[in-house]
Every structure is written in structure tokens, then in C-alpha cells.
Amino acid sequence: MGFDSIHGQRLLKEALQRSLAGGETGHAYLFSGPSGSGKRTLALLFAQALNCRGADPPCAQCLSCRKSESGNHPDLFRLVPQGASLKIEQMRDIKESLYYLPMEGQYKICILEDADLLTAPAANSLLKILEEPPARLVFILLTARPWALLPTVLSRCTHFTLKPLQPQELAALLEQGEEMLSAEQEIIFLLSGGNPGQALALAQQGDWRDKFVEARALLHTVEHGSAEGIFPLAEDLSTRTDLPALLEIVLFICRDRLMHTLEGCAGAAMLKEREEPCSATNISDPNLLALFQERICNALLQLQGELRGSVNRRLALEVLFLQMRGAI
Numbered sequence: 014m015g016f017d018s019i020h021g022q023r024l025l026k027e028a029l030q031r032s033l034a035g036g037e038t039g040h041a042y043l044f045s046g047p048s049g050s051g052k053r054t055l056a057l058l059f060a061q062a063l064n065c066r067g068a069d070p071p072c073a074q075c076l077s078c079r080k081s082e083s084g085n086h087p088d089l090f091r092l093v094p095q096g097a098s099l100k101i102e103q104m105r106d107i108k109e110s111l112y113y114l115p116m117e118g119q120y121k122i123c124i125l126e127d128a129d130l131l132t133a134p135a136a137n138s139l140l141k142i143l144e145e146p147p148a149r150l151v152f153i154l155l156t157a158r159p160w161a162l163l164p165t166v167l168s169r170c171t172h173f174t175l176k177p178l179q180p181q182e183l184a185a186l187l188e189q190g191e192e193m194l195s196a197e198q199e200i201i202f203l204l205s206g207g208n209p210g211q212a213l214a215l216a217q218q219g220d221w222r223d224k225f226v227e228a229r230a231l232l233h234t235v236e237h238g239s240a241e242g243i244f245p246l247a248e249d250l251s252t253r254t255d256l257p258a259l260l261e262i263v264l265f266i267c268r269d270r271l272m273h274t275l276e277g278c279a280g281a282a283m284l285k286e287r288e289e290p291c292s293a294t295n296i297s298d299p300n301l302l303a304l305f306q307e308r309i310c311n312a313l314l315q316l317q318g319e320l321r322g323s324v325n326r327r328l329a330l331e332v333l334f335l336q337m338r339g340a341i
């Protein structure tokens with residue numbers, strides 16, 4: 014256990030461990046990152062470590078660590094939004110006790126989840142404490158939107174941003190679960206953007222596998238079906254809310270094809286079983302084929318950007334499919 018249980022975030026963990034070893038604990042920390050990035054886990058480990066009595070904090074074995082983990086440590090407070098906000102009443106409930114010395118541990122620790130949802134009175138109450146913080150009190154603020162915090166609160170926090178995991182870091186995390194092909198890990202990395210929470214959820218749900226099968230079927234229809242068939246397909250797909258996720262996998266397959274053409278590489282294990290060459294374009298020269306495949310990848314990337322705006326989806330998909338068939 015300990016900080017090693019968190020994958021990636023090497024620099025962040027080293028900084029926290031240095032401050033723990035040097036006894037240079039600040040009064041307020043801010044951990045920011047999107048949902049699923051691991052900031053709550055990190056905050057709980059840091060809180061554990063601050064009051065750990067073991068040799069290598071957090072040891073997860075000592076009484077203090079066990080109490081922190083089970084949520085029964087009298088010096089550890091956690092505030093989560095009630096409804097849509099963190100309210101002044103919640104701050105008032107704990108404010109007085111924050112000024113007393115810790116009951117059992119070295120520090121009193123208060124974790125504020127979704128700190129960007131502090132109401133203005135609650136944020137001001139926090140600010141008052143941070144302006145003249147009692148000794149041995151540590152706040153850990155968590156947020157996915159650091160820019161939404163009061164600048165005066167932000168300036169009093171030591172701010173750490175959780176980074177997306179690198180492919181090999183995510184692979185190490187996924188290998189703790191069920192057995193998985195490296196190509197599957199690669200697809201999960203692509204879809205989750207290196208977000209560990211999302212990656213684990215995808216691995217457990219397995220619905221990306223259905224999308225992968227669908228993406229291949231889509232390519233087959235466009236490349237081998239009749240030209241007329243692309244219009245109802247575009248219309249059908251244009252209303253789908255999961256269109257960006259589906260196109261992400263189409264792009265993954267197209268990139269893999271391009272890599273295969275450029276390097277003659279075997280490609281990802283999952284994609285070894287390659288499709289017939291596109292019967293609509295029928296390009297056999299490898300140089301021309303690479304140019305064409307690169308153009309399709311670029312068209313997919315452009316469409317992904319356009320989908321975030323107010324593009325006519327049906328029309329954009331029709332154009333993409335015609336490009337895939339080499340018709341335009």
C-alpha cells in the first residue's frame with residue numbers, strides 16, 4: 014500500500030514524501046484533476062501519512078492509518094457537497110473543532126471534496142481560517158475545476174495537478190485486473206485519455222469491445238458496401254450520443270492501418286486479422302495507400318473537433334464516408 018499503490022504521478026508523490034520527511038507541512042493543499050484522476054485516493058493517503066506512526070508513512074498498518082482508512086479517525090474531517098454546493102453550515106459545523114489541537118494524531122486534517130462548489134460564504138469562512146491558520150491544521154482541497162476557486166483561496170494552497178497516466182503506467186494498473194491483450198490496453202488508453210478511473214471503469218464494463226466490433230462493421234459497410242448505403246448510415250449515426258467514442262475507435266483502426274502500411278509492422282495483436290483492401294478505392298501502391306490513409310485519419314481528427322461545435326452531423330459524416338471511399 015502507501016503511495017506506491019497510486020500509479021503514475023511520480024513527481025507529485027515525491028514532493029509529498031519530501032514534505033512529510035522534512036516535517037514541512039503546509040496548511041493547505043489543492044489536488045486538481047478530472048473525475049477519475051485519483052485525487053481523492055491521493056488525498057486520503059496523504060492524510061493517512063500525516064498521522065501515521067509507522068516507519069514508512071502511510072504504512073496502512075498502524076492504528077492511526079487503519080482509523081483513517083475506515084473513516085473513524087477523530088482528527089480527519091471530510092466535507093462533500095450537500096446537493097449542489099459545499100455550504101456555510103457545513104463549515105460552521107466543524108469550524109470550532111478545527112481550532113482545537115488534534116485529539117490523537119499529529120495533525121487535524123480537513124478534506125474538502127469538489128472545493129469549487131464552496132458557496133461564497135463558505136469560501137470566505139475557509140479563507141478566514143487560512144489567513145490565520147491554527148497550528149497543526151491541514152486542509153486538502155480537491156477539484157476538477159481549479160479556476161473556479163476564489164483566487165484568494167487558490168493563492169494560499171500548494172497546488173498539485175494530477176497528470177494523465179502514460180501508456181505503460183496505465184498498462185501496469187490494468188494488469189492488476191483481468192488478463193488483457195496489449196492491444197486492448199492500448200484501446201482503453203486511447204478511450205480514457207490516461208485517466209485511471211475511466212480506464213478501470215471501461216475495463217470492467219467491457220462495452221468498448223462492442224464499440225470496437227461496431228467500428229469495424231462501420232468501416233466494412235463504407236468501404237465495401239454500395240455507395241447509396243452510406244447515406245442512411247450517416248443519418249442513423251448522426252443522432253447517436255456516443256458518436257465521438259465510436260469515431261475514436263474508427264480512428265484507432267485507421268491509424269493502425271496507416272502504421273501497418275508505413276512500417277509494414279504487424280500492428281497491434283488485436284488487429285492482426287486485417288480486412289480486405291478497401292474495394293471502393295482499390296489502391297495497391299503502398300505510397301499512395303499511406304497518403305490516402307493519412308488523409309482519412311486527418312479527416313477523422315477534423316470531424317472530432319467539429320463535433321464539439323454545432324456542425325451538421327449527417328452532412329459531415331456523408332463527406333467523411335465519401336472521402337473513405339475515395340469519391341471526393
Ligand SMILES: [Zn+2]
Binds near residue numbers: 066071
Ligand atoms: Zn501508519
